[in-house]
Amino acid sequence: MHTILRHCRNFIWLACSIATACAPTFADDAPVSFELDIQPILTAHGCNSGACHGKQRGQNGFQLSLLGFDPEFDHAAVSRDARGRRIFPASPENSLLLVKATAESPHGGGRKIERNSEDYQMLTRWIRQGAPRRVEGEPTLERVTLDRDSFSLTPSETQSLRVTAHYSDDSTRDVTRLATYLSNDDAVVSVDSGGVIQAGSLPGETAVMARYMNHIEVANVVIPQTEPLPAAVFESLPRNGFIDELVYEKLQTLGIEPSPPVDDHVFLRRVSLDLIGRLPTVEEARAFLDGSESETPAERRAKLVDQLLERPEFADHWAVFWADLLRPNPYRVGIKAVMNYDNWIRQQFRDEVPYDTFVRQLVTAKGSTWQNGAATLYRDRRSPDEVATMVSQLFLGIRLDCAKCHHHPFERWSQQDFYQFAAYFAKVGRKGTGLSPPISGGEEVVYTSSKGSVSHPLTGETMTPTPLFEITDLENIEAKQASSGEPIDPREQLAQWMTSTDNDFFAKVHVNRTWGILMGRGLVEPVDDLRTTNPATNPTLLAELAKEFQQSGYDFKQLLKTITLSQVYLHGSDPTPSNVSDRLNYSRHYRRRLRAEVLADAVADVTQTTESFQAMPPDSRANQVWTTRVDSIFLDTFGRPNENQDPPCERTPDSTVTQALHLMNSQQLDKRIRSDSGRVASLAASEKSPEQIVDELYLATFTRYPTTEERVYAVDLITAATDRRSVIEDLMWAMLNAPEFSILN
Incomplete structure (x- = not known):
């Protein structure tokens, strides 16, 4: 019975489609484009959002591309998938697409549109016309603009955004009603679905995004202080x-x-x-x-x-920032490779290598991971998409992660952009021992291969290495490489584009x-x-x-x-x-808390004691430790990154209760304060007066002289003490636990 009904339905649909194609077109029944007219409706009502049918596997068997980045896929999903059960040209009002959207049939997403609304009428017309993919002479959407891109509002004031879409045939549409809006800080400025900006009650500033079919514009909104300051x-x-x-x-x-x-x-x-x-x-x-x-x-x-x-401390201090971003897990790539990588990074700062040279050497690295530390980047990141994601984020500030699977929801980068960029790393070849975690101790040589490609995951097309935006003067590199007889290394082209002053x-x-x-x-x-x-x-x-x-x-x-x-x-x-x-x-x-290594070294300097680190020479400082695999409860407590995380490794900048408890109760810290070879013991045994001792404590810990009140209090404690070493120990302990020590003002 069901088979008969299905065949009847398909027959009626086909007959209606033929009738529609042969019927005259009236003014109120102008051709409707799926990409220009229907997809914006689906996007505006959240049908293709990540929480609904735009998720990876769709919802209840109905999947759309996220935010409409793939019109071909979406048209097929609506008009042909599930044997075309979602639309019914013979009776558009009874199409599943409409009865679900109006909640006349149970719908997990609830009511999205009202019957007889403008969007409902547009969907009905499109279905009645046979659900065409395109219409004759259809233009393409090129960009969107805002009538105003900056606002200065008073508290609680409202203003409206107006979004205009511009097409390839020079036509425009007011798409304010179908755009999607998002405020970067709702506490400062909120924005509703109609593009109305509502200022908060307090001064501040933020940005408001307007997105229409993967085209984005931003308006900056400022709420100044209500009482202006004198120019003087x-x-x-x-x-x-x-x-x-x-x-x-x-x-x-x-x-x-x-x-x-x-x-x-x-x-x-x-x-x-x-x-x-x-x-x-x-x-x-x-x-x-x-x-x-x-x-x-x-x-x-x-x-x-x-x-x-x-x-000399300059190089080690700033190298740690880049080591955070670049160093891999030694159990994954090998202890020796990580040590060479760390040494290479530090040497760049010792040699005062310009930043563009530093990046160029890293991106184009070749050779043995035991001789050229920079090559370890390609031992750790082994596929073009992995390297592309890391390089674009660290050296361009462009996060391409989203574009790997779909058009970036908050940017202009497409899936095509991602895989064309990843293609720069397709010819990275490797010889030697591969990875064998948890012990990867072998040597590996990175070289430029004559083979290797990246394919688009949807179309299967082989990608040509292409920058994210316009590039110049690549021909010189290609000619130079061709004359050398070596395979052309696309990474050389990428490095030139990245470090260009035009970028x-x-x-x-x-x-x-x-x-x-x-x-x-x-x-x-x-x-x-x-x-x-x-x-x-x-x-x-x-x-x-x-x-x-x-x-x-x-x-x-x-x-x-x-x-x-x-x-x-x-x-x-x-x-x-x-x-x-x-x-x-x-x-x-x-204000910010001192980084873990800086704070550890500060404790060492104040107490005049040294800490012994595994796999490090004697008297090494925390800023010189080459891997976070070196055990240190102190460094871990104060936010040292975990190498098992995906770089760039994130540090937690906030202070925690655990950190406060560690400074107050750490037995190791107590031993350093009480050390017989430390500063306290030296001061207590010296001929220095209480005033001189107090001055030294404050200069060593806070880089300042004590206030009059602080000096009187501390001097009185030391003068009255029968065991002045014990009092000095208590003073140092209290000072190391003061926010002034661990917080950079």
Whole structure:
């Protein structure tokens, strides 16, 4: 019986389709395009979202491509799959697609459209016309625009977005009703399904995304302080370059007053820990704080920064940041390979290799993993798609993960873009011992193979290595490689494109990552997610930093100097009534906990004791440890990354109860404070007065002299004690547990 009914239904459908094709077209029955008219409706109502039929295996046997990135697949799913049961041209109103969407038939997603609504009528017309895939002369959607891309609102004010779609035949449509909207911070600004922006009650700023059929535009929304600041507030502020000009310009627009600059001791501690990951010694602190009166404060700060940048600790400190991002699990790729990789990274900083050269050597690495540490990248990442994901994120700030399976929902990158980019790594060849976890001790040689390709997973098409956007001057590399007789290495082409001064992403992601390390927050957060829907809080500043970095020849030390000598870097961390809620515009310094290795070394310096690390030479510092497989309860407690995680390894920057308990109760820390060869024992046995002892404790721990109240209290304790060593131990323990020690102000 069911078979007879199905054949009857298909016969009626075919007859109606023929009748429809032969019938005259009326004005109210103009041809309906699936891609231009129907897919936007499905997207607007969430039918192809990840929570509904857009998930990997669909919902209840009905699958659509996520957010409509594959029109061919979607048209087939709606009109032909399940023997065409979802549409019924003979009686469109009885089509399963419509009765489900209107909830006239049970539907897990509930009612999506109302009967007789504009969308309902459009779907009905399309089904009645035989559900065509395309119509004659159909244009293509090229872009969308907003009538306004920036708003300055008062608290609780509302404004409406208007989205216009532009097509290849120069026609336009108002698609505001069918666009999807998302605010990056609903607490600051919310946006409803109709594109109406609602400002919150407090000052702030955020971005609002409007998406229509995989085309995205962003509007920046600002809610300034209701009480503007006098112009004199900013006119009186000192400036030391473009950073200060651009930050203060925005703060003035927002009506936010910056915090006053810090004292010398705060700057000394801050810049020392930031640039070399080490506390100043007591002697260094005294020399700077009691410095020559012939030098201005600005001159002394500049001299200090120059000295720090030439210290040997600089290389180890900054190499650890990149080791976090690049180092693989030694049990996966081999202990020797990881050690060589770590040594290679550190040597780049010791040799002051320009950043573009560093990246170029890494991306194009060849040779033995036992001789060229950079080649370990390709021992760890063994497939083109793995390498492409890592390289694009670390060196371009472009996260291509989503585009591996479908069109990126918040960016312009498509599946085609992903596999064309991955094709750059298709010819990476390997000779030698492969991986055999948990023990992979063998040598492997990375070379450029004459074979290797990447295919599109849907079409099967062999991908040609293609950059994510326009590239220039690749012919010279191809000609050079061809004349050498060696196989053309697509990675050389990629490296040239990545490091070109025309590629803003390359410089921007690095200066943004560096800015985030020094200032407590990147101009873009996360620091390696430079997408249209995640705009920088100060786009002009990011662009200028990147420009200067390029013009300096990608000189990393010059970048650090530019940032640390700005007035903005000098801002205090104590908030003012004006900037207490600011977390985006650097009106104050954002406090952060010291990194695990820096804090461990600080404890060693304050206590004047050393820690023994496995697989490390005697007296090694925590910043020199080459793998997180070296046991250390302290480093693990304070957020050292786990190598089993997929790089880039994430550290948890927040303070935890476990960390506080460790500082208070660690037996190891207690032994270091009480060590007979440590600072406390030395001070207690010395001829120094209580005042001198207290000064040394404060200079060693906090890089400052004690206040009058602190000095009187501590001196009285030591003077009255029958066992002054015990009192000094207690003082040091209390100081190491103070937030001032573990938090960088």
